[in-house]
Amino acid sequence: MTEINKVIQNKIAIDKLNLFYGKFQALISVSMPVQEKMITALIGPSGCGKSTLLRSLNRMNDLIHGVKITGSVLLDEIDIYNSSLEVAELRKRVGMVFQRPNPFPLSIYENVVYGLRVAGIRNKKESDEIAEKSLRGAWLWDQVKDKLDHPALELPLDQQQRLVIARLLAVQPEVILMDEPCSALDPIATMKIEELMIELKKDYTIVIVTHNMQQASRVSDFTGYMLMGEMIEFNQTKNIFTNPSKKLTEDYISGKYG
């Protein structure tokens, strides 16, 4: 793990992160690097803390009452919990795609330019350009270009999920967090999102939480295996899946439980 750290620039460095929901400790001294323009996957059984870890990277856990955090998460060497970095600013740089597609009850167009409106950009020409670019980036432009004013909630689920990705691309984040982005989708739509992720990797750093080990092995460069709030093993994906160093990881990978 230290070897990897040395070779490539870390986009995010998580160091001894502890997270408590009230008295319950959901993350126990988790350390992990996230490398720039790579896909990092978090796997593990339900309740292992992988979603919590993901959400702590853009401080979405702040929304839950009674969360306490110690340790540090560095984004480009800056601690996102103990610095002057504003939460809203952080979330513009570290965006998130959720388990269920969550387009707003607005038109397709209004969804895509939402982040621009949040940033105070109202210029029509600029908005149109960014909307088209973002929708193209999420492979959705051809399907929706003639019905941009239609309600986003009319789209089929997989297109909704790509719309949400387009909405995210419009704010030009540096990191994209994906919380089981395919769990509401059928296999064909899942494949499409996975291909999209590999395409997006050229420009973005991606962290994905997944239940699906095949998905992790297909798309990710690095994989972290979590259990009961601890990071059991973190390594290059091919090593995790072919030659895990820990017995616990091997048991999970080989399907003994989980």
Next chain:
Amino acid sequence: MKLIGEKGVKRILMLTAFSAISALLLIALFILNEGLPFIFKYGVKDFLFSSDWNPHLGKYGIYPMIVASLWVTFGALVIGAPLGVAGAFFLTEYVPKSIMRIIKPTIELLAAIPSVVYGFIGVMVLAPLIRNNFGGPGLSLLAASIILGIMILPTVISISIDSIMAVPQSYREGSLALGATTWQTIHMVTVKASKSGIIASIILGMGRAIGETMAVIMVAGNSVNIPHSPLDSVRTLTANIALEMSYATGLHRQALFATGVVLFIGIIILNSIASVVLRKRAVKK
């Protein structure tokens, strides 16, 4: 129990259910039966649009009362709707759920205060305040609007809160995750998603304001005239009926029932709009 049996129980329950509906029908029939003939005899136009209300001279024009009722209701909305809606957003979006669960029932207690108590406070506190600061008699359109504005708060807040809470959490998360602030999230997403419920809450508050009688009689001043300023004394439709019913006879009495018909129809229209708006929301889900 065996004696009555399942069918018997069902019949008894059905009877009680129908008693509420039949009460509504009976009231409607009674008022319409007493009021409608008068309206047609006196003339719809003269009744609704004449400003001359002089029962002892046989003049029954309720136009000033209609105008007063509309103004008082409008005033109540101007005061109560923004307060109520803003309060609802504050309680749902800024205050922890555990505290909201205490505050909401407390606000709903406002609805349990008898309207005569609101009127009493209006007379003792509000009217002198208005008289001393703005002039006029104090008992006025403004006083009635403020009192009614407070009285509709529980309706507006409570129904608004319900509709805001029904907005999926995923919308908020999606918005915040794009770097929006809580306030941006509210006015760009949550308001739009809870719009119909908020509108319904305001319409129901409006129905409450238009139908309120006791508090209005106590604070509005009750002189029959078309108001030219918020400080003028006014008489609403409801106040008109309540003030004169005790001694009215003959045509006069029928004219008051006819006033009731106008009110009744107005409130039915408002409630129907509210339930259509609310149902539309339910269907959308």
